[in-house]
Amino acid sequence: DAGxxxxxRHEVTEMGQEVTLRCKPISGHDYLFWYRQTMMRGLExxxxxxxxxxxxxxxxxxxxxxxxxxxxxxxxxxxxxxxxRDSAVYFCASSLRQGDGYTFGSGTRLTVx
Amino acid sequence: AQSVTQLGSHVxxxxxxxxxxxxxxxxxxxxxxxxxxxxxxxxxxLLLKYTSAATLVKGINGFEAEFKKSETSFHLTKPSAHMSxxxxxxxxxxxxxxxxxxxxxxxxxxxxxP
Numbered sequence: 277d278a279g280x281x282x283x284x285r286h287e288v289t290e291m292g293q294e295v296t297l298r299c300k301p302i303s304g305h306d307y308l309f310w311y312r313q314t315m316m317r318g319l320e321x322x323x324x325x326x327x328x329x330x331x332x333x334x335x336x337x338x339x340x341x342x343x344x345x346x347x348x349x350x351x352x353x354x355x356x357x358x359x360x361r362d363s364a365v366y367f368c369a370s371s372l373r374q375g376d377g378y379t380f381g382s383g384t385r386l387t388v389x
Numbered sequence: 390a391q392s393v394t395q396l397g398s399h400v401x402x403x404x405x406x407x408x409x410x411x412x413x414x415x416x417x418x419x420x421x422x423x424x425x426x427x428x429x430x431x432x433x434x435l436l437l438k439y440t441s442a443a444t445l446v447k448g449i450n451g452f453e454a455e456f457k458k459s460e461t462s463f464h465l466t467k468p469s470a471h472m473s474x475x476x477x478x479x480x481x482x483x484x485x486x487x488x489x490x491x492x493x494x495x496x497x498x499x500x501x502x503p
Contacts, residue, residue, distance in 0.1 A: 280432075307489045319479065319493040332490060367432055374489050375440040377423050377481075380432035 280381035294356040299368030307371040395494035408467040412480035423481040
């Protein structure tokens with residue numbers, strides 16, 4: 277298994293631009309999570325899906341952020357418009373069942389200038 | 390509600406010495422507890438997990454952790470540190486009320502000196 281695959285690994289964009297981060301979970305994992313990691317705030321849960329349906333999006337910072345999961349093998353996290361304070365490492369993770377823990381992707385390092 | 394507190398943002402040990410990374414949790418119902426390790430520029434990797442079976446849990450790379458309900462703790466230990474253990478370590482908690490969502494601690498950076 278190739279694990280959780282995220283793209284791109286690095287993204288540098290200008291303030292105001294739209295940014296789309298992509299994630300392919302492990303096949304058969306019904307749960308997908310998006311986390312953001314910063315030095316100041318640590319790992320924050322943004323949103324998670326079960327069977328492609330968003331379950332909890334209370335961690336999404338504001339309306340500029342949106343996430344979709346059109347099918348079991350693909351999810352996107354979009355920021356529009358991006359701001360410098362969005363700079364962080366964004367992780368996608370997937371899980372088969374509660375108690376198994378997550379498998380994380382390698383992350384996308386986003387820099388907004 | 391659930392949360393974890395990792396005591397000590399930085400821990401330094403000598404190669405061959407005992408590693409002890411502290412984690413205390415708060416959970417209104419029986420918790421699931423995890424330790425993850427993160428190497429530079431990589432994602433988090435699961436070290437071990439506690440899910441209400443044995444209280445002493447063994448993980449990868451010689452690490453283990455003991456669930457102590459009376460102390461609400463889940464400290465991570467390794468008898469002898471290797472240089473390759475230098476990394477960031479995260480404790481995480483979940484429970485049946487949170488669905489599948491885990492809350493992570495702030496992390497502890499482990500430095501291993503020769």
